[in-house]
Amino acid sequence: MNPLRELLREHAAIRALTARFEFEATLGETQGAIDGEAVGRLLHFFEHELDGHHQEKEERILLPRLVAHARGRELDLVLHLGQDHARQRAVLAHLANQLESASWGEPNSLRVLAREARRFVRLQQQHSRWEQHEIFSLARRWLTPDDERAIASDFRRLDEARGGSVWDAACALAAWLDQRRAFVPAMPV
Ligand SMILES: [Fe+2]
Ligand SMILES: [Fe+2]
Numbered sequence: 124m125n126p127l128r129e130l131l132r133e134h135a136a137i138r139a140l141t142a143r144f145e146f147e148a149t150l151g152e153t154q155g156a157i158d159g160e161a162v163g164r165l166l167h168f169f170e171h172e173l174d175g176h177h178q179e180k181e182e183r184i185l186l187p188r189l190v191a192h193a194r195g196r197e198l199d200l201v202l203h204l205g206q207d208h209a210r211q212r213a214v215l216a217h218l219a220n221q222l223e224s225a226s227w228g229e230p231n232s233l234r235v236l237a238r239e240a241r242r243f244v245r246l247q248q249q250h251s252r253w254e255q256h257e258i259f260s261l262a263r264r265w266l267t268p269d270d271e272r273a274i275a276s277d278f279r280r281l282d283e284a285r286g287g288s289v290w291d292a293a294c295a296l297a298a299w300l301d302q303r304r305a306f307v308p309a310m311p312v
Contacts, residue, residue: 136293148240151233192265
């Protein structure tokens with residue numbers, strides 16, 4: 124698959140799971156409890172498949188090839204990618220701490236978890252839109268067919284090293300959530 128089309132497909136899968144995450148992580152506000160396993164699995168996906176896999180493709184494979192073409196303002200724009208990823212990583216770490224606090228019955232942690240989940244979802248969706256609008260547009264202008272073949276091959280190697288694709292991991296988690304929601308109402312953390 125063309126590497127930009129693959130990243131776009133991953134964005135769609137990630138966007139669908141961020142919506143599920145916002146729903147699950149804010150249930151504490153209306154029901155006084157969340158399904159801790161569902162929120163934990165979603166956070167694990169964001170840490171390992173969004174940050175550790177999708178963003179690794181962007182930072183370690185796509186970014187160096189764009190930097191090789193970029194000059195001036197475009198170079199600043201391309202380098203902003205890594206800074207935005209670092210900001211999301213910090214919010215994810217904070218969310219994981221809040222989930223752990225909630226599991227120990229820490230007062231206010233469900234409220235903070237809900238607030239930070241909304242913040243993460245907003246940041247993530249803005250980030251994907253920005254990438255598609257700015258970064259992928261530059262990539263379409265700059266990348267040669269040879270660049271695209273090399274990137275696609277590096278993407279395949281990373282997928283193999285990680286035991287599967289981001290898309291497959293997202294589909295498996297969505298199926299698990301569907302099944303869980305069909306049988307399990309909101310549970311305490
Ligand atoms: Fe990204
Ligand atoms: Fe992305």
